[in-house]
Amino acid sequence: xKLTSKTLIYYLxxxxxxxxxxxxxxxxxxxxxxxxxxxxxxxxxxxxxxxVIVSFKEPKNVYLDYDSLSYIKPTAKHKAGYLFTDTTIYxxxxxxxxxxxxxxxxxxxxDQTYFxxxxxxxxxxxxxxxxxxxxxxxxxGFLIVVFFILNWLLSKTLWKPFYKTxxxxxxxxxKQHNHRQFDKTSTTEFNRLNHALNxxxxxxxxxxxxxxxxxxxxxxxxxxxxxxxxxxLSLLIQSPNIKEEEMNRLQAIENTIKKLAALNKALIxxxxxxxxxxxxxxxxxxxxxxxxxxxxxxxxxxxxxxxxELELNNNLPVIINPALADILITNLLQNAIRHNYKDGxxxxxxxxxxxxxxxxxxPLCIAEDELFTRFKKDDASKDSLGLGLSIxxxxxxLYNIKIDYTHLSGMHTFTVNF
Amino acid sequence: MKILLIEDEPELRRSIKxxxxxxxxxxxxxxxxxxxxxxxNDYQYDCILVDITLPSGSGLDIIKQLKENNSxxxxxxxxxxxxxDDKIIGLDLGADDYLAKPFNLAELNSxxxxxxxxxxxxxxxxxxxxxxxxxxxxxxxxxxxxxxxLTAKExxxxxxxxxxxxxxxSKNTIAEHLWGDDSDQMDSHDFIYVHLRNLRKKxxxxxxxxxxxxxxxxxxxxxxNG
Numbered sequence: 001x002k003l004t005s006k007t008l009i010y011y012l013x014x015x016x017x018x019x020x021x022x023x024x025x026x027x028x029x030x031x032x033x034x035x036x037x038x039x040x041x042x043x044x045x046x047x048x049x050x051x052v053i054v055s056f057k058e059p060k061n062v063y064l065d066y067d068s069l070s071y072i073k074p075t076a077k078h079k080a081g082y083l084f085t086d087t088t089i090y091x092x093x094x095x096x097x098x099x100x101x102x103x104x105x106x107x108x109x110x111d112q113t114y115f116x117x118x119x120x121x122x123x124x125x126x127x128x129x130x131x132x133x134x135x136x137x138x139x140x141g142f143l144i145v146v147f148f149i150l151n152w153l154l155s156k157t158l159w160k161p162f163y164k165t166x167x168x169x170x171x172x173x174x175k176q177h178n179h180r181q182f183d184k185t186s187t188t189e190f191n192r193l194n195h196a197l198n199x200x201x202x203x204x205x206x207x208x209x210x211x212x213x214x215x216x217x218x219x220x221x222x223x224x225x226x227x228x229x230x231x232x233l234s235l236l237i238q239s240p241n242i243k244e245e246e247m248n249r250l251q252a253i254e255n256t257i258k259k260l261a262a263l264n265k266a267l268i269x270x271x272x273x274x275x276x277x278x279x280x281x282x283x284x285x286x287x288x289x290x291x292x293x294x295x296x297x298x299x300x301x302x303x304x305x306x307x308x309e310l311e312l313n314n315n316l317p318v319i320i321n322p323a324l325a326d327i328l329i330t331n332l333l334q335n336a337i338r339h340n341y342k343d344g345x346x347x348x349x350x351x352x353x354x355x356x357x358x359x360x361x362x363p364l365c366i367a368e369d370e371l372f373t374r375f376k377k378d379d380a381s382k383d384s385l386g387l388g389l390s391i392x393x394x395x396x397x398l399y400n401i402k403i404d405y406t407h408l409s410g411m412h413t414f415t416v417n418f
Numbered sequence: 419m420k421i422l423l424i425e426d427e428p429e430l431r432r433s434i435k436x437x438x439x440x441x442x443x444x445x446x447x448x449x450x451x452x453x454x455x456x457x458x459n460d461y462q463y464d465c466i467l468v469d470i471t472l473p474s475g476s477g478l479d480i481i482k483q484l485k486e487n488n489s490x491x492x493x494x495x496x497x498x499x500x501x502x503d504d505k506i507i508g509l510d511l512g513a514d515d516y517l518a519k520p521f522n523l524a525e526l527n528s529x530x531x532x533x534x535x536x537x538x539x540x541x542x543x544x545x546x547x548x549x550x551x552x553x554x555x556x557x558x559x560x561x562x563x564x565x566x567x568l569t570a571k572e573x574x575x576x577x578x579x580x581x582x583x584x585x586x587x588s589k590n591t592i593a594e595h596l597w598g599d600d601s602d603q604m605d606s607h608d609f610i611y612v613h614l615r616n617l618r619k620k621x622x623x624x625x626x627x628x629x630x631x632x633x634x635x636x637x638x639x640x641x642x643n644g
Contacts, residue, residue, distance in 0.1 A: 223498035224427050227520035231433035234523040237586045237636055238440075247635030251588065254636075258590050261520050265599075272501075299571075299609055323502060 004154045008147040016140060023136040030128055035101070038120050039084060042103040045070070045118045046082070050107045059112045069100065069119035078106050078113045087119075098123065161185035165194055175276060177205040216271040219264045226261050233257070259385070266387040269327070270374075273394045278321040286316040286325065286418075287350060293329045294348070297337060304342050311349040318418045320399060328395045331388040332357050332414055338384060339412065347411075358413035371405055419534065422463040423447040424454035424480060425496065426473050434467070437523040438530070440585075451475025458484055463491045464537075465530055468513075470497040470504055478504075481511040492533040496521065522591040528581040547580050547642055549626055561624035571596055572617045575610075579630065579640035588637040614638070 045064070049072055052062065064070035069089065083104040088097045103118040155163075165182055172181065181201050182194035233254055237247070272278065294301075294308060301308060318325065336346045336359035344360040370376045372393035377386035396403045402417040421443045425431045428449070435445045446461075448454035450473040458466065458480065466484065470477040481493055493513040497504060505516045514536075515529050535543065535554055545552040551560040557573055559566045568576065578595050579587070593606035596613075618628060631639045 220498050223519040224430065227498075228427060228429040228433065230520045231430055231437070231523050234588075234591070235433055235436055237588060237633075244634040247633060251590075251636045254588055254590050257520070258594075303608065303612070 002151075002155060004151045004159065008151050012144065012147060015143060019136055019140055019143075023132055027129065027132050030132075031125055034122075034125055034128065038101045038122065039103070042084070042101065042118045042120055043082065045120075046103055046105050046107075046116050049116045049118065050109075053107055053109045053114050053116075056109065056112075059114070064118070069117075071117055073115045073117075075106070075113055075115040077115075078108065081105070086122075089119075099126065158187070161187055161190040162193075165190065165197065169197065172201065174201075174205055174208050177201065212271055212275050216268055216275070219268040219271070222264050223261070226257060226264070229257050230254075230261075263385050263387070266385055266391065270387065270391055270394055273324065273391070273398055276398070278324050278398075281319050281321050283317050284320050284322050284325045286318055286329070286355060287312045287314065289325055289329050290333075290348060290350075290355075293326070293333050296330075297333060300337055301346075304337065304340065304344070306337065306340055306342075306344045306346055309345070309347045309349075311347070311351075313350055314352075316350045316353070316355060316418065324395050324398070328392055328416075331392050332416075335359075335388055335392075335414075336412075345411075353418045355416045355418065356413060357416075358411045360410055361412050364407065364412075368405060368407070419465070420444045420446070420461075420463045421530070422454070422457055422461075422466045422491075424451075424457075424466065424468045424472065424477065426450060426469060426471075434523065434526065437527065441527055443530075449473075451477075451480065454480055455483060458487070458489065458491075462489075465492045465494065465533060467494050467496055467526075467530075470495060470499060470508070478508060478511060481508060481513050485512045490537075492530075492537050494526075494529055494533060496526070522588075522594060524578070524582045524585060524587050524591050525595055528578055528595065531581050545577075545580060547583065547629075550576075550580070550621075552577060552580065561621060561626045564624055566620050566624050568617065568620060569613075571613050572620070575613055575617055576621075579638070583629075583640045583642045586633050586637060586639045590637075592637065 049064065053072060059074040061074070062072040064072065085102045085104065087100050087102050089100055090096075091098045099122045100119045101122050102120075103116075105116045107114050107116055161183075164185075168182055179202060180198065182197045185191055185194065233250060236242075237250055242250070290310075290312065294310065300306075320328075333346075333348075336357050339361040340346065340359050341361065346357070346359045349356045364371070366376050372389050374390040375386040377384050392403065395401075396416065404415045404417075406413045406415070419442070421438060423431060423434055423438075423445055425434070425447065426449055431447050431449070435447060438445045446457065446463075448457050452474050454468065454472070454477075455475070466480075466489075468477040468480050472480075477495065477497070481495075484491060484493060492515075494515040494517060495505075495508045495513050496517050496519060497508075498519045508516055514533050517526060517529060532554075535545075543553065543555055545554065549562050552558070553560075554577070557570075559568055559573065559576060574596055575592065578592065589607045589610055592610050596610070597606060614630065618630065622628065629640050629642055631641050633639055
């Protein structure tokens with residue numbers, strides 16, 4: 001729920017009971033005043049009745065109004081003072097009950113006591129109630145309508161900078177950072193928010209850049225020590241008296257150095273792709289690239305006796321950095337060869353905007369959604385670095401290319417939609 | 419043959435010097451930009467190996483300076499920054515080759531020899547080892563005057579062996595030479611074995627001695643006496 005709506009609901013929740021209380025209070029206040037007025041009138045009329053009684057020559061019954069609700073009657077009893085009561089009388093003309101305020105009193109004149117009853121309808125009171133209810137209802141209704149309009153206006157105008165900030169935050173891309181991401185507004189709170197966000201994103205961005213630089217620099221710095229180890233190994237194996245056993249150890253060291261160097265190179269490549277350092281895009285003919293890559297792998301394909309089915313229906317021209325296109329295709333093909341059986345099958349096809357590479361191979365040992373994760377690799381592929389598909393993924397991410405993996409009837413399939 | 423090595427890492431400098439001495443080169447070295455710059459001003463070299471990131475300057479400026487001096491020296495960049503940009507800039511400035519660290523000494527040796535071969539104008543452009551004659555320009559091999567039909571990989575393998583003759587060369591070094599970056603992606607040792615078997619067979623058919631010694635555990639040595 002919107003903050004403005006929430007605020008207004010709270011306002012409504014407080015103001016409606018307050019209005020009802022105010023209504024109740026005014027009702028009792030006005031009712032009291034009215035009653036006082038009625039009682040005054042009743043008292044005046046009973047005084048008039050007393051004057052009438054004084055003018056009597058002999059005792060008699062007198063009706064003071066047409067429906068005989070007020071009358072003077074001779075009686076034997078006598079009580080002092082005025083007695084006010086409320087009563088309801090059925091009005092035969094209007095066919096409804098009506099409330100009356102009644103004054104009962106006794107008066108003695110010429111040695112005869114008379115009972116005086118004066119009745120007065122309290123119709124005005126009912127009307128007052130109605131009036132009050134309708135006016136308060138109107139006020140509440142009006143308030144709700146005003147609140148809704150206010151809500152809409154507030155979120156349109158007052159909260160506009162906030163929504164702008166929210167949009168900017170949603171669209172924030174750390175790779176396309178600029179230092180004044182969030183503009184100044186005329187509202188202090190939003191200014192503070194934007195200021196804090198600017199500071200925060202600037203900090204995040206500089207950390208991000210520094211970390212990327214670190215990855216790249218660290219990998220670069222490692223190349224020279226690796227070169228030293230490699231060079232010394234080359235010299236060491238020239239010694240005439242090394243036994244086979246020792247040569248095996250040296251080979252193990254050399255293999256490890258080679259792997260470390262390859263790892264380093266792959267990490268530098270990943271950092272470069274993610275740092276957007278491959279900027280020059282040209283129109284690349286992927287069909288041609290595929291054909292050359294397949295022929296580059298001819299030796300492995302022959303030795304593993306893998307059958308390669310090519311079905312390249314069009315050139316699939318793509319605007320991409322040519323070096324990255326090479327890496328993308330090489331890594332996908334390598335993956336299809338490495339995880340293949342001897343005498344296996346690789347199917348490569350281009351249809352429309354899609355490049356589909358599928359290969360036979362054992363089922364995955366890792367979860368499908370971890371396929372593109374760095375250093376996640378199948379136990380069987382000891383020589384693999386576990387970075388090939390991560391590199392593929394970072395290239396496709398860079399160009400907003402969609403890549404999917406499916407596994408169907410023994411075939412692992414990667415579909416790249418350019 | 420005089421070679422200048424401009425490299426700031428002392429250990430690497432020492433190893434490269436030692437290996438190249440063994441190949442019969444005179445190797446001088448400089449540890450930083452200033453010393454390197456002085457040396458190229460004062461002396462003539464046949465080949466200069468230069469690192470790009472140097473203390474007190476860039477190896478690229480060394481190349482500029484060489485070109486301004488109209489130096490005839492061949493230039494090979496050895497850099498830890500295997501970036502396409504540096505490579506392109508270096509080659510544009512007039513460097514002849516680019517080798518990314520970490521490299522194999524045998525590979526460096528083969529690049530130096532190829533460079534010197536390309537730059538030699540004495541007409542003697544074939545490599546002769548006993549009965550084997552290689553004409554690099556034609557990529558052809560003759561044994562006792564008779565041409566051997568080798569595949570590209572077999573030819574490269576033979577040339578690499580001969581370039582680094584009497585050296586123990588590991589299978590990894592051979593793989594990196596033959597397949598470059600792709601070598602770590604496949605079971606390259608098996609491929610070397612296959613290519614070597616075919617090469618030996620083809621050479622033996624023409625009456626060539628088998629010079630390739632297997633050094634168990636690590637690789638091969640193309641052993642030529644004398």
